[in-house]
Amino acid sequence: MSYRIPDALIAEENARLAAAQAEDYAALGRRLGRSGVDIEAITAKVASFAIAVPTWGVGTGGTRFARFPGVGEPRHIFDKIEDCATIHQLTRATPTCSPHYPWDKVSDYRELIERAAALGVGFDAVNSNTFQDAAGQPLTYKFGSLAHSQKAVRDQAVAHNVECIEIGQKLGSKALTVWIADGSNFPGQSNLNRVFDWYLESMTEIYARLPQDWRVFIEHKLYEPAFYSTVISDWGTSLMAAEALGPKAFCLVDLGHHAPNVNIEQIVARLIRVQRLAGFHFNDSKYGDDDLDTGAIDPFRLFLVFNELVDASHRSAPGFDPAYMLDQSHNVTDPIESLMASAMETERAYAQALIVDRDALAAAQADNDAMLGHRILKAGFLADVSPILAEARVRNGGAIDPIAVYRASNYRRVKAKERPAVAGSSSGIV
Ligand code: RM4
Ligand code: MN
Ligand code: MN
Numbered sequence: 001m002s003y004r005i006p007d008a009l010i011a012e013e014n015a016r017l018a019a020a021q022a023e024d025y026a027a028l029g030r031r032l033g034r035s036g037v038d039i040e041a042i043t044a045k046v047a048s049f050a051i052a053v054p055t056w057g058v059g060t061g062g063t064r065f066a067r068f069p070g071v072g073e074p075r076h077i078f079d080k081i082e083d084c085a086t087i088h089q090l091t092r093a094t095p096t097c098s099p100h101y102p103w104d105k106v107s108d109y110r111e112l113i114e115r116a117a118a119l120g121v122g123f124d125a126v127n128s129n130t131f132q133d134a135a136g137q138p139l140t141y142k143f144g145s146l147a148h149s150q151k152a153v154r155d156q157a158v159a160h161n162v163e164c165i166e167i168g169q170k171l172g173s174k175a176l177t178v179w180i181a182d183g184s185n186f187p188g189q190s191n192l193n194r195v196f197d198w199y200l201e202s203m204t205e206i207y208a209r210l211p212q213d214w215r216v217f218i219e220h221k222l223y224e225p226a227f228y229s230t231v232i233s234d235w236g237t238s239l240m241a242a243e244a245l246g247p248k249a250f251c252l253v254d255l256g257h258h259a260p261n262v263n264i265e266q267i268v269a270r271l272i273r274v275q276r277l278a279g280f281h282f283n284d285s286k287y288g289d290d291d292l293d294t295g296a297i298d299p300f301r302l303f304l305v306f307n308e309l310v311d312a313s314h315r316s317a318p319g320f321d322p323a324y325m326l327d328q329s330h331n332v333t334d335p336i337e338s339l340m341a342s343a344m345e346t347e348r349a350y351a352q353a354l355i356v357d358r359d360a361l362a363a364a365q366a367d368n369d370a371m372l373g374h375r376i377l378k379a380g381f382l383a384d385v386s387p388i389l390a391e392a393r394v395r396n397g398g399a400i401d402p403i404a405v406y407r408a409s410n411y412r413r414v415k416a417k418e419r420p421a422v423a424g425s426s427s428g429i430v
Pocket of ligand 1: 100127219281289327
């Protein structure tokens, strides 16, 4: 049996912080109460919030220059689900993990499901990978996959996606996420419209293979690895594709896949309006798809995204059911610490958005009182909701301070012994 953080350690660390936590929670409750906000209602909502962890996120990521793996890295999906379970054990915010194929392939999915269940984690959306060539694959994706100029390559990419659906059915997933790297590096390299036709043709075949209760998530990205044009470059293209495919196709917003300064919360509002918001891959960025930790660079933008989500749920927007996931790359931190911190940052943005007085905001907007509207919104963002997050974790059996417990447990050093390094293990974002 491999090492898991003992519950007694969590209890011990929580006991050390319990008095301060109780004091801070009570003080915040009084503060919020003065503005008519019931802290218990917010805590209950945060306690039921869940966000998926990507299996590729628990390995150390790299850049195109280098990768500096840490000790005790997960070597395969069985190690990865252990790390995902540890993140959930301490934060109680990440009950599922999202696998990526072919990276997470195993010969026996029943064994995988049993191991995951024993660890207390389930599986979320399955992700296909046609942005790399898999070992032994007959045709290369160097010039594209679902939108390749040659039918045989497109067929191979379609078959891979169908296989992902089949694996996902075994795992209990209900969605397939498709991100393609297809695009071009030179004007003139490809016909901007024909590649989209080919993409739609391929996706139509994949769509036809979706089980009745499944959805397909289309993930757009403006550049990289293609640097001149990307086939699914933006939310407009993604929406065109979703509408062409049918009611089970939705548009996924990866925060890092936009140009700097793009108003992502407005994209979110529009996709909610047309009932095509699939959900999110959360991360943060400064210059491009930097895949930095969620909330590390621009927590205000994250808050503004959650403001749209809470607004939609407040007015019971039809068809509103977004899937939440983290998708980031950890080059200089322990991935478990980063993913725990990021899961908590999404909860923070959620709690802050829940605090916003929506009736007062609507009144200020009706009066065209720009300053008042802004101040009402900002009041949510400026509230330190940390005691609410800690309270929600404790009530669910987690840690008041997950990173402190993780460090005290020596998890990584124990795993370094349990997981002797293997050459060429693929983890992180390549
Ligand atoms: C991409 C994209 C996808 C993820 C890969 C690993 O940039 O965000 O969601 O599957 O990275
Ligand atoms: Mn992504
Ligand atoms: Mn990405």
